[in-house]
Amino acid sequence: MNNEFKIAVIGSGTMGNGIAHVSAQSGFKTLLIDIDENQLKKALEAIDINLDRQIKKKNISQDEKINTLNNLELTTDLKKCSDSDLVIEAVPEKYDLKVSIFKKLDKICDQKTIFASNTSSISISDLGNKTKRATKFIGMHFMNPVPIMKLVEVINTMHTSEQTTKKIIEISELMKKIPIQCNDYPGFVSNRILMPMINEAIFCLEQNVATKESIDGIMKLGMSHPMGPLQLADFIGLDVCLDIMEVLWNGFNDSKYRPCALLKSMVSSGLLGKKTGRGFYTYD
Ligand SMILES: NC(=O)c1ccc[n+]([C@@H]2O[C@H](COP(=O)([O-])OP(=O)(O)OC[C@H]3O[C@@H](n4cnc5c(N)ncnc54)[C@H](O)[C@@H]3O)[C@@H](O)[C@H]2O)c1
Secondary structure, three states, X not given: OOOOXXXXXXXXXXXXXXXXXHHHHOOOEEEEEOOOHHHHHHHHHHHHHHHHHHHHOOXXXXXXXXXXXXXXXXXXXXXXXXXXXXXEEOOOOOHHHHHHHHHHXXXXXXXXXXXXXXXXXXXXXXXXXXXXXXXXXXXXXXOOOOOOOOEEEEEEOOOOOHHHHHHHHHHHHHOOOEEEEEEOOOOOOHHHHHHHHHHHHHHHHXXXXXXXXXXXXXXXXXXXXXXXXXXXXXXXXXXXXXXXXXHHHHHHOOHHHOOOHHHHHHHHOOOOEHHHOXXXXXXX
16 A cells, blocks of 8 residues: 555654654655755755664665655645645644644645644644544644654544544554554643643652752652653753643643643743753753
8 A cells, every 4th residue: 555645744843754754664655845945955864864873773774765765755835745645744833823734735635635633732623623624634643753652642533534543543553653542632642641740740840849850860760761751841842841731721721730830931931941952951
């Protein structure tokens, strides 16, 4: 099926280039689309470096790298995805942007095309209902870094058809991922559990329960987490963590999801973690 099934990925940033990488590597003709030509250049460089890393680890051959790159086409022209079988959206986590892209795609794409969003927290049902193909709309939540992480959280809405879900499970498995299904609810499963844990770690720091090193050390050694929650927050981006906590807080109206004041003040001070060089820790 891989040869005939065409996949388009919209947005070539952190997640988009990873998704396009695994898609092309799995034999799918893959279109990587971005509004920014420069971003596409950077995405291709990142894919090239990541493929070389896989060769070095003896996970793939030079031929597989060539085949992967041959399956990839990069463009700024959204209309090129008109005959794609699946479009995976990975543009920034901004509700209005995602809605406007899906509305455009709904006009551009064939009726057969399945739409998937890689959103971390925006309601899949809401996005799907902005199109005329709610039965062919689903969440496909890849984890970062995509070529390495095995999970795809597959998010069904009340309208997603069984055929759509079946197809997405099949495609995820062909991408050598492990798809696990859940229903559309604020934060899905991953972020509903992960973000309150991170938020609670920030409360611990704010209330001087322990130092940041101790909080992270206790969670790493005691719970076998590969990274402590504060360091993980820095890697995810504190602004992203706050956005997701706001989605949980607004979605459930339950005080257990209130974002910690320290998280809010760090975000308003521009201390966003690794990407700004400073969050709970400092980075070069
Ligand atoms: N970064 C993560 O760890 C992570 C993990 C899981 C899910 N997500 C989700 O994935 C999505 C993308 O996140 P990211 O971290 O890759 O973002 P990013 O900022 O790295 O990349 C977004 C890309 O979208 C492009 N873009 C913006 N507007 C566009 C448009 N109109 N048309 C086409 N391309 C456009 C940008 O130029 C950029 O290259 C978000 O919804 C995010 O919540 C992120």
